[in-house]
Amino acid sequence: MTISRYKVALLLVLGGCVSLSPSARAQNNLAIPTTKAPQVPEVTNADLATLELTGPGAISLRATMAGLRANPNADAAIKAWVARGNVVFLHTDAAQSFGFVTTPMRQMVHDEGGQEFIRTCAALPFGAHPLLRGEAMAGQNLPSLDERNIDVTRLPGVQVVFGSLRNDDVLVDASDIATPLLEVQDMTSNDEGGADTQYAAAITSLGAGWAIFSPDQIDTVRGDGELFARTLLDFVPGETGQHWVGVPTRTLKGGDPAIIAAALAARLSASDASNGGAALPAFGVVTTPALAPPVSESTLPLDRAEANAFLAALKAGGVRATARIALMQARLALQTDDYLTFTAALNVADADPALSSEIDFWNACMNVEQGCDVGKPAPEIAALFGGAARAFAQSAALSPAVATNQKAYASASPVSAVLARNWSQRLARFAEIYSLLPAMAQRPLLAHFTTTIRSTQYKIGEFTDKSVVGQPISFLASHLIVDRPLGWNAPHVEVILTDTPQQFVALRRALGARNGVAAPNGDQIKNYILLTPAGRNEATLRRLWCRVLLWAWTDDKVPVPGWLLTGLQEGAIGDIHHNSKVILLQAGIPLFSAMRTDIPTPMGAAYSTVLVQWLYANFGYGTMSNVVAQMAAGETFEDALGNATGETTEELEDDWVAFLRA
Known part of the structure; x- marks a missing residue:
């Protein structure tokens, strides 16, 4: 299968780090759009x-765990090289050698989709980790609200990343030595009990270097893939050495200023270019190291400027030292979802007035995380996002203009002014969206319905003043909470019931709709379904629900074929109409060629409906979700169906005709 039009190899690197033997291969050679960087050798x-x-x-290590066991000297040499301040990107079960707990990806079967294509979301609270903040040292070309392709319904930074895995790739589970980055949103699983969370990206430190587990291929068109790929480059050391310094979690939790200072000094020294650049001999002549091999461990990442500033404060002692230890502990608590420790540590850090602005910054990050709680009423969410927007605007006024290694000691923010200002603008837009809801009814959302099915969240709210215990809520709940209606789920859906055309139009505009054309019964924008009073019926909800399910894969960046949308809406799982099959058979419409031309109505609707029903009946839920995932990644339907089924075009055409004749 070839989907190189939308795929980018992970990862890229500043050149000259690896000398490959003549037999070595570097297959992934696509460049991230707008990013100038050569590839990371495979x-x-x-x-x-x-x-x-x-x-x-x-390096991008595609060797397996079995390969490393067969070459123990190579395994030891790679770890020693990483510990000097370098980076290894991992995709296979070789990640086990670096302390990760791996699990095989699920293969596609008839009634369940596989994990060859994945949709992931940020696994940490907003702003908690530099790899998810979206600021790369390579440049500050961040999306603004003026750009037409900006998604105003998605938080800034790295929030959603699409990727694909090779057959020998794995996913990772939670572990004490690694910080998760991207959580798999498993939209095609049959597991009703709630399977353990899997991660597609995670990071651990090894000495002064980093072992980063990541998808082998990142989609840079959909979601925030390009932003994530750019930020990954920031962890690759350049001519000046490793930019990021990891403070061990166990050391920070101990709280001893002298021990923390010693650890920081050692990491700063080890990450210098003079250390990271030392050459190792060929693996064939490496002897067993005399010293104990480096051990992977969880750390708090600081850029070198921050690390030096913290080190100076620790050496100064007194309140400056204790306050900065508390600040680092708060940041670590945010990274591990420990909100009680986060709040307590920030209270201790507040003893130093010089840290007040940065404390406001981290409190703003927490406000954003709390605003993402779908169970909160709209006014509270609007207030949280609005407060965060103001705090980030203040940070932008006090921070360096761009990300730099020369940040001032009293910097009010760990991010640049460019990024803080971008966050402020985006969050102000969020506050605007949620402020519209109570403004229309002069009261909070009267109801919300939240449940979890395989990490899927649903929220229903309406503006009317009448009781919400009645028909609308129960109707929507019964239709949304169904088991795999089309073989896959959208990860998060909000349904809003409006009372007037004015409410409907205002919400469409706030959610980013750029055209004034909308069906009188409702509309779908991203993961929002807006329904007018006339649209509270099964047909409208089914139509808009299908659009949300397709959006979950396409992210509105890849056009959905009209026949697919029509076929899903008109009854993907319903009874097959024999008369429609006879009409299509008599018309002699081939399977694939018909998709390249306009089919007259009503034959077009009949063709689309029967085609989708044939796909489900003949190949199953698993194949259908796989085909849609491939098409969302830029593949044609012909190639996607052939890849998923293993059949040739001629064999598929024969199957289609046989189905029509049955």
């Missing part, structure tokens, strides 16, 4: 015996 099992590493730099 290291396979075949390369382990002869690969030579020089630094600073990074």
Whole structure:
């Protein structure tokens, strides 16, 4: 299968870090759009015996755990090289050698989709980790509200990333040594009991370097894939050495200023270019290290400027030292979802007035996280986002103009003014959206219905002043909470019932609709379904629900074929109409060629409905969700169906005709 039009290899790197043997391969050679960087060389099992590493730099390790066990000297040498301040990107079960707990990806079967294509979301609270903030050292070309493709319904930073996995790739589970980055939103699982959370990206430190588990391929068109790929580059060391310094979690929790200072000083020294750049001999002549091998561990990442500033404060002692230890502990607590410790630590840090602005910054990050709680009433959400927007605007006024290694000691924010200002603008838009809801009815949302099915959230609210215990809420709940209606789910859906045309129009505009054309019964924008009083019926909800399910894969960045949308809306799982099959058979419409031309109505609707029903009946839920995922990644329907079924075009055409004749 070829989907290179929309895929980018993970990862890219500043050049010259690896000398590959003649037999070594580097297959992933696409460049991230707008990002100038050569590729990270790919290291396979075949390369382990002869690969030579020089630094600073990074490698993409595609060798397996079995390969590393067969080459223990190579395994030890890679770890020693990483510990000097370099980076290894992991995709296979070789991640186990670096302390990750791995699990095989699920393969596609008839009644359940696989994980060859994944949709992931940020696994940490807003702003908690630099790899999810969206600020790369390579530049500050961040999206603004003026750009037509900006999604005003999605938080800034890295929130949603689409990717694909190879057959020997794995996912990782939670562990004490790693910080999760991207959580898999498993939209095609049959597991009703709620399977353990899986992660597609996570990071751990190894000495002064980093082991980063990530998807092998990142989609840079849909979601925030391009932003995530750019930020990953920031962890690759350059000529000046490793930019990021990890403070061990166990050291921070201990709270001893002298021990923390010693750890910071050691990491800063080890991450210098002179250390990270030392060459290692060929793996074939590496002897067993005399010292104990480096151990992966959970850390709090600081850029070098921050680390030096903290180190100076620790050496100064007194309240400056204790306040900054508390600030680091608060940041670590945010990274681990420990909100009680976060609040308590910030209260201790507040003893130093010099930290007041940065404390406001981190409190704003917490406000954003609390605003994402779908159970809160709209006025409270609007207030949280509005407060965060003001705090980030203040940070922008006090922060450096751009991200730099020369940040001032008293910097009010760990991010640049450019990024803080972008956050402020985006969150102000969120506050505007949620402020509209109570303004229309002069009261909070009267009701919300929230449940969880495989990490899927639904929220229903309406503006009317009448009781919400009646028909509308129960009707919507019964239709939304169904088991895999089309074989896959959208991860988060909000349904809003409006009372007047004015409410409907205002919400469409606030949610980013750029055209004035909308069906009189309702509309779908991203993961929002807006219904007018006339639209509270099964037909309208089914139509808009299908659009949300397709949006979950396409992210509105890939056009949905008209026949697919029509076929899903008109009854993907319903009874097959024999008369429609006879009409299509007599018309002699081939399976694929018909999609390239306009089919006259009503034959077009009949063709679309029967085609989708044939796909489900002949190939199952799993295949259908896989086909849709491939098409959302830029594949044609012909190639996607062939890839998913293993059949040739001729075989599929024969199956189609046989189905019509049955």
